Amino acid sequence: MSAYRFLLSAFTLLLPLASSPASAYxxxxxxxxxxxxxxxxxxxxxxxxxxxxxxxxxxxxxxxxxxxxxxxxxxxxxxxxxxxxxxxxxxxxxxxxxxxxxxxxxxxxxxxxxxxxxxxxxxxxxxxxxxxxxxxxxxxxxxxxxxxxxxxxxxxxxxxxxxxxxxxxxxxxxxxxxxxxxxxxxxxxxxxTIANAVFGSNPPINPDVLAKAFQLDKNIVYYLQKQFGGSVGQGPWDDMP
Structure with a gap:
C-alpha cells in the first residue's frame, strides 16, 4: 500500500472518532x-x-x-x-x-x-x-x-x-x-456523597431495596437512614395499592 493510501485510510478511520457526539464536556x-x-x-x-x-x-x-x-x-x-x-x-x-x-x-x-x-x-x-x-x-x-x-x-x-x-x-x-x-x-x-445519597435521599429509598442491595438486616437500614437524615421505614411506593 502506498504512503498516500495508508494516510488516507488512517484519516478515514479517525474521522468518526474526532466528530463523535459521544465525547461531551x-x-x-x-x-x-x-x-x-x-x-x-x-x-x-x-x-x-x-x-x-x-x-x-x-x-x-x-x-x-x-x-x-x-x-x-x-x-x-x-x-x-x-x-x-x-x-x-x-x-x-x-x-x-x-x-x-x-x-x-x-x-x-x-x-x-x-x-x-x-x-x-x-x-x-x-x-x-x-x-x-x-x-x-x-x-x-x-x-x-x-x-x-x-x-x-x-x-x-x-x-x-x-x-x-x-x-x-x-x-x-x-x-x-x-x-x-x-x-x-x-x-x-x-x-x-455515596452514603448521603443512598441513606439520606428525599424521599427515602425503600428499605427492602437497600437491605437486599447491601445484604443488611432491615433494622440496620433503618438505623443508617436515621443517621443520614432520611425518613425511617418509608419509601416512595409504600402507600401504593
Missing amino acids: DPSPLQDFCVAINEPGNGGIFPNPVFVNGKFCKDPKLAAANDFSFSGLNIPRSTANRVGSNVTLLNADQIPGLNTMGISMARIDYAPNGGLNPPHTHPRATEILLVLEGTLAVGFVTSNPDNRLITKVLYPGDVFVFPIGLIHFQVNIGQASAVAVAGLSSQNPGAI
Whole structure:
C-alpha cells in the first residue's frame, strides 16, 4: 500500500472518532469570557442578554479584576463535623469569571487522626489533588465488573488524579491536620456523597431495596437512614395499592 493510501485510510478511520457526539464536556467558550450574573435586570449586561450555563453574561467592557479573583483560601476551615473534613469549593458562584471556562478548584481541610473526605463522585469532572500539609491515604474504585481499588499514601507535594465519575476518597492518617488543593475539570463538577445519597435521599429509598442491595438486616437500614437524615421505614411506593 502506498504512503498516500495508508494516510488516507488512517484519516478515514479517525474521522468518526474526532466528530463523535459521544465525547461531551463543558462547552468551549465562544468569547474571551462570560462573567456570570444571576439576573438580567442588574445592569451591566448586553441589550440582548446571553444566558450561558445557568448564568447571564455581564457586558465584557464592565468586567473587573474582582470578577476573576477570590481571597481567603489560605484560611483553615473548621473540621468539627461527623467526618472531620471541610471542602471549600470555588466555582462560578464564587468566581463569576469562571463561567464557561470548564474549570474549578477546592481547598480541603482534614482533621487529625482520620479526618475523612468520604467516598463520593464528581459526575462532571476529573479531579487532580495536591497535598500541601499532612499525610493522606487516597484511592478510587474502578467501574464494574472489576471494582478494583487503586490507592496510595500521599505526602506534601504529592499529586493524585481521580478519574471522572469514579468513587474516590481521602483520609488523613497523620496526627496533625492536613490540607490539600484540588483542581476539577468542570466549572460545576457536582458531588455525590455515596452514603448521603443512598441513606439520606428525599424521599427515602425503600428499605427492602437497600437491605437486599447491601445484604443488611432491615433494622440496620433503618438505623443508617436515621443517621443520614432520611425518613425511617418509608419509601416512595409504600402507600401504593
